[in-house]
Amino acid sequence: MSxxxxxxxxxxxxxxxxxxxxxxxxxxxxxxxxxxxxSADDANAQSAAPAQTxxxxxxxxxxxxxxHLTPPEYIAAISGRxxxxxxxSEWSVAKTLxxxxxxxxxxxxxxxxxxxxxxxxxxxxxxxxxxxxxxxARLIVENKGRFGSFAAxxxxxxxxxxxxxxxxxxxxxxxxxxxxxxYDSKWLGDAAFVPVFDELNRxxxxxxxxxxxxxxxxxLIPYIPDSVVEFGTDTARTIASLVFSGAADRWPDxxxxxxxAGGTVPFLIERFEVLAxxxxxxxxxxxxxxxxxxxxxxxxxxxxxxxxxxxxxxxVETSQILFGTDFPFRTGLEHVTGLSSCGFTDAELLKIERxxxxxxxxxxxx
Numbered sequence: 001m002s003x004x005x006x007x008x009x010x011x012x013x014x015x016x017x018x019x020x021x022x023x024x025x026x027x028x029x030x031x032x033x034x035x036x037x038x039s040a041d042d043a044n045a046q047s048a049a050p051a052q053t054x055x056x057x058x059x060x061x062x063x064x065x066x067x068h069l070t071p072p073e074y075i076a077a078i079s080g081r082x083x084x085x086x087x088x089s090e091w092s093v094a095k096t097l098x099x100x101x102x103x104x105x106x107x108x109x110x111x112x113x114x115x116x117x118x119x120x121x122x123x124x125x126x127x128x129x130x131x132x133x134x135x136x137a138r139l140i141v142e143n144k145g146r147f148g149s150f151a152a153x154x155x156x157x158x159x160x161x162x163x164x165x166x167x168x169x170x171x172x173x174x175x176x177x178x179x180x181x182x183y184d185s186k187w188l189g190d191a192a193f194v195p196v197f198d199e200l201n202r203x204x205x206x207x208x209x210x211x212x213x214x215x216x217x218x219x220l221i222p223y224i225p226d227s228v229v230e231f232g233t234d235t236a237r238t239i240a241s242l243v244f245s246g247a248a249d250r251w252p253d254x255x256x257x258x259x260x261a262g263g264t265v266p267f268l269i270e271r272f273e274v275l276a277x278x279x280x281x282x283x284x285x286x287x288x289x290x291x292x293x294x295x296x297x298x299x300x301x302x303x304x305x306x307x308x309x310x311x312x313x314x315x316v317e318t319s320q321i322l323f324g325t326d327f328p329f330r331t332g333l334e335h336v337t338g339l340s341s342c343g344f345t346d347a348e349l350l351k352i353e354r355x356x357x358x359x360x361x362x363x364x365x366x
Contacts, residue, residue, distance in 0.1 A: 060107075061104060061106050061354050063106060063357035063358065064100070064323055065109045065257060065323065065324050065357055066208070068327060069096065069139070070091040071135035071136075074131070087329050093143075096327060100332060103332025105325075106145065106146070106354075107147060108148070109148040110149050111208060122154065125154035125155075125157060126163070133164070148361065148364065150175060150176045153165065155196070156184055158195050165196070165203075176361075178207075178208045178209070178210060180209070181211045182212050183212075185214065188209070190241065200254050201252070201254050208259075211234045211235045214234050231260065239262060239265050239296070245284060248285075252295075255360055256296045259324065260299070260303050260308075265293065266314065269289070296316075297320050297356070298316065300321065301335070304342065305338055306341060309344075318356075322356050
């Protein structure tokens with residue numbers, strides 16, 4: 001019997017990677033949450049420096065805030081509706097743990113990536129988000145200390161999303177939620193989503209965003225995948241929608257994480273600041289554009305290079321940068337190597353790769 005009162009399971013024993021009843025699963029999740037959460041005072045008292053097993057092989061210490069999973073239920077539900085990229089379709093728990101170990105990643109925060117969960121059917125999206133979140137919760141229980149969860153949500157359906165937020169936080173004890181940058185030609189600053197963000201602000205939630213291809217802009221250049229240009233652009237669109245709608249001030253307790261160093265935002269900062277001079281825009285950013293942008297967090301996924309990090313560092317403090325890998329599309333080791341060439345000091349790298357995330361999620365300290 002495990003410490004959670006459940007029989008050990010083998011990940012290869014069935015399609016979902018577990019053999020737990022719903023009752024045992026929920027009991028296990030609650031036990032995990034109870035044993036994992038520590039107070040802020042206790043967390044702050046602990047040392048942030050990672051232990052090392054030897055000079056050559058450091059014990060896992062990094063926290064990856066941008067790490068994807070593909071539950072079997074997701075593949076079954078999406079097949080026939082949308083194309084699942086090969087890295088996602090070939091994902092497995094064994095592969096993800098192997099990549100984490102190679103990059104000395106202690107904990108990966110799991111989230112669903114494109115093509116997402118929304119295909120016009122609110123009931124189907126709600127069912128699928130629940131299945132994905134419960135699958136992630138099982139992985140957390142079965143792999144102590146290795147995973148966290150940014151819960152999938154059935155956006156843009158507001159009522160279903162509010163229901164899943166309650167279940168994800170109150171029953172599964174997730175670390176935060178994951179959203180895409182746009183839904184049905186609406187970006188996250190849209191008034192339609194105010195009830196969702198009001199609730200997330202009440203919970204002081206982490207909201208990790210992932211880019212999508214906006215309805216306007218798919219397959220614009222047939223031989224260039226949308227992920228190459230449009231993902232960064234859609235991230236900038238949703239950040240702009242949040243900043244210039246006044247959302248940054250309306251929801252001060254939400255901790256937004258934007259993928260890929262904020263997309264094109266660091267390179268558009270001058271245009272943002274010029275727009276903020278207009279009377280209507282100025283009312284939405286009374287403390288200036290940079291003040292709003294500097295409250296957000298940004299991950300390093302697919303931007304662990306001197307050009308991207310150099311631009312981001314001109315915009316925000318190192319305290320706002322988080323380690324992310326975009327696994328299985330890229331590897332953790334690529335990002336560790338890339339960040340080492342970006343001019344960060346050892347102390348700054350430790351903040352990016354571990355300490356900043358622990359400040360947001362103190363339960364991850366071990």
